[in-house]
Amino acid sequence: AFYSNPAVVCLAVTALWILLCSLAPQGCPVLSLANLFDRVIQHSARMHGLSSDLRQDFVSVWAPSRNHIGRVSRYCHTSSILTPNDKENAQRMTEELTEVILKLLVAWREPLWADKALQVGRMVHELRTGVQRVAQKMQMLGMMGNAVSGLWSPDAQAPPDDGSHWNFGNYDLLRCFRRDSNKVQNYLKILKCRTVPEYGC
Amino acid sequence: MTLSTRLKRLVGWALVILISAVSHNSPPGKPVLKQCHSPDKEIFTCWWEPNAHDGEDTTYRLLYEKELTIGILECPDYHTAGKNSCFFDKNHTSIWVDYFLTVVAINAFGNTTSDVYKIDVVDIVKPNPPENVTLWLELCEDIPTIHVTWNSFNIGTKCGWITPKYQLRFKKVDSKWNIKYVGEQTQFSIYSASPGKLYIVQVQCALDNGAWSEWSNTTFIQVPRSESKQHIWILVSFSAILLFAAVCIMFIKKKRYTNKCCLFHSIQQWLLPPVPGPRIKGIDVQLLKNGRSHEATRALLINHGFPWNGMPWKNQAEEYLLVRDDNKLLNEDQKHTHGKMISNNCHSKPNINNQLNVHNSMNFKEEKTILDDLVDTSQSELVNELNYVNTMKTDTAFSIDTIYVRNVKPVENSRYVDIQRQDVDMEYSTVREPMLFPEKQNKVINRQQERLPYDYTRVKEVNGDMLLLQDPSFRNNTQNTDYINPTPLHPVTEKVHECAESLNDGYVDNPHTHNVK
Numbered sequence: 125a126f127y128s129n130p131a132v133v134c135l136a137v138t139a140l141w142i143l144l145c146s147l148a149p150q151g152c153p154v155l156s157l158a159n160l161f162d163r164v165i166q167h168s169a170r171m172h173g174l175s176s177d178l179r180q181d182f183v184s185v186w187a188p189s190r191n192h193i194g195r196v197s198r199y200c201h202t203s204s205i206l207t208p209n210d211k212e213n214a215q216r217m218t219e220e221l222t223e224v225i226l227k228l229l230v231a232w233r234e235p236l237w238a239d240k241a242l243q244v245g246r247m248v249h250e251l252r253t254g255v256q257r258v259a260q261k262m263q264m265l266g267m268m269g270n271a272v273s274g275l276w277s278p279d280a281q282a283p284p285d286d287g288s289h290w291n292f293g294n295y296d297l298l299r300c301f302r303r304d305s306n307k308v309q310n311y312l313k314i315l316k317c318r319t320v321p322e323y324g325c
Numbered sequence: 326m327t328l329s330t331r332l333k334r335l336v337g338w339a340l341v342i343l344i345s346a347v348s349h350n351s352p353p354g355k356p357v358l359k360q361c362h363s364p365d366k367e368i369f370t371c372w373w374e375p376n377a378h379d380g381e382d383t384t385y386r387l388l389y390e391k392e393l394t395i396g397i398l399e400c401p402d403y404h405t406a407g408k409n410s411c412f413f414d415k416n417h418t419s420i421w422v423d424y425f426l427t428v429v430a431i432n433a434f435g436n437t438t439s440d441v442y443k444i445d446v447v448d449i450v451k452p453n454p455p456e457n458v459t460l461w462l463e464l465c466e467d468i469p470t471i472h473v474t475w476n477s478f479n480i481g482t483k484c485g486w487i488t489p490k491y492q493l494r495f496k497k498v499d500s501k502w503n504i505k506y507v508g509e510q511t512q513f514s515i516y517s518a519s520p521g522k523l524y525i526v527q528v529q530c531a532l533d534n535g536a537w538s539e540w541s542n543t544t545f546i547q548v549p550r551s552e553s554k555q556h557i558w559i560l561v562s563f564s565a566i567l568l569f570a571a572v573c574i575m576f577i578k579k580k581r582y583t584n585k586c587c588l589f590h591s592i593q594q595w596l597l598p599p600v601p602g603p604r605i606k607g608i609d610v611q612l613l614k615n616g617r618s619h620e621a622t623r624a625l626l627i628n629h630g631f632p633w634n635g636m637p638w639k640n641q642a643e644e645y646l647l648v649r650d651d652n653k654l655l656n657e658d659q660k661h662t663h664g665k666m667i668s669n670n671c672h673s674k675p676n677i678n679n680q681l682n683v684h685n686s687m688n689f690k691e692e693k694t695i696l697d698d699l700v701d702t703s704q705s706e707l708v709n710e711l712n713y714v715n716t717m718k719t720d721t722a723f724s725i726d727t728i729y730v731r732n733v734k735p736v737e738n739s740r741y742v743d744i745q746r747q748d749v750d751m752e753y754s755t756v757r758e759p760m761l762f763p764e765k766q767n768k769v770i771n772r773q774q775e776r777l778p779y780d781y782t783r784v785k786e787v788n789g790d791m792l793l794l795q796d797p798s799f800r801n802n803t804q805n806t807d808y809i810n811p812t813p814l815h816p817v818t819e820k821v822h823e824c825a826e827s828l829n830d831g832y833v834d835n836p837h838t839h840n841v842k
Binding site: 172173176203207209210211212214215303306307310313314315316317318321325 | 483488
């Protein structure tokens, strides 16, 4: 019958949704954006938790007295990405924050992907996809300009590096990843509170 | 070692000790950095511990290096956090950056540097305990509830910089602590608090994934005794007295009337009257006892008619295979329901029939179906019996699919089993309204659906084109000679006609009449 045609049903639902959302512009799209944010934040929390466990396991075996490990601290391969290191700076950025998050996630795909045993590689990829969706939605809602669009494509290149991350001992990799995953989680929370503050901030 | 060498050593040590004891002219001992904490992920403080032997004139300086920063920096504030501490304010605090701290102890004779202490501020977050923990009591229908609230951690929460989470612990005096995770809320309720007890409550908080703070100051609350409980006791005791009085009165009354019987029997008779014996209407027990049974039964017959309407078996007009506990009944009913069994020729379910017939001569266990036996005995030949032809699927004359009896389990309150089907379009379901005729025969089906027992399997959709053929390999099976001889594959059309004919009657033939061997 006419109504059983899936295309027609889909069209009707879309039309209805558009109608409802045009009547209540504040209600519909913003709510789903908050929902998206919650999901990516949850995912980033899981990723950070996993990275902490990995590093903790490593440290407990190889470097028990980590506080006195010595002055030498190797740089992370993401050190070239400028990230806000305090609350004020982080709050000042919105668009740049999204860009930073995506850059970090893109940068971590390579070194972790190679190690299939670590499921974090997949988590990084999934999180990146989620954050891209969030960014697209924010752009759709006019909250963001087009500066970030270059990072949305799945083939976005990692920042040019000299392959130095391959020289990392596992400890450094885990240490750097733990820190960056914490950054991503925190930045996402800040972004959410800036974008949709009425939903749990 | 010669004596002189030993003596020399001894003298040397003595001199060293003497010198160090007499004068303070030595560099200070090595200080140790104890800990660093950040209460809100925006500032932090570090404390060190000087060496015990250091004099009063020793000064300490904290020097540090920062990741991504060139140069050695010195502590910006030695005083805010007290003695032997260094306070880093917002301007000097960076998160996700490694700090390499050292403390140098300096006196007139030299300086000593501690070991390098590396920290990242995000890892040293430990907040202060929550403040203003408030308790208040709510009495809801005499059930006391303690509500706890406290001030939320405000710095940095509104913008998402930190996410505080809380944990609470409470206990009655002289019992163990009860720790409850609260989450991000700043209130908690303790339900069903014990009346008349003193409760102690404490709260602590943590930021993000950081360490838990110290427990807050102890707060107490006294839960008042429940007044209503006293009322209840009065009520209970009063009613007990009343009951006792009633029993006594009863007893006294009873005693008046029954002269001989003892007290116990009289009470027993009053409390537990005897169960009346069975009595059939119309039958005089005395008559039967006297041996005049024919008179008794005549009375019965005349008065009520025979057979009764309340016959247990409703299925006089039962039209299907009955699974019973004993063979005899099955055979008898088969006789009654002549012509109402499925014909072998129809092949809609001949094999099941065959199995039933086979098992007529076997002993049934109670509550067990034939198909249960099939599964339980785990004879694969029996499983192969249930072959099924589904001609709907293909355009060719017929194709053979196989139904395997799997996961057969008796359905509660019925004596049928679930047959799980494999690869067949048909669906079997558990039996409540068994239906063995194709849906095309609507008249037939309606009648049958009304009165069927719970003893049948159900075919959801039986197409007249379908045949049930036996596995040809079965022919070679000599173990179960009670099965009917396997029939060769017949063309579809012939069977359809047979089926149609037999089905149109609304009946199918009794397999017995087909000489099942």
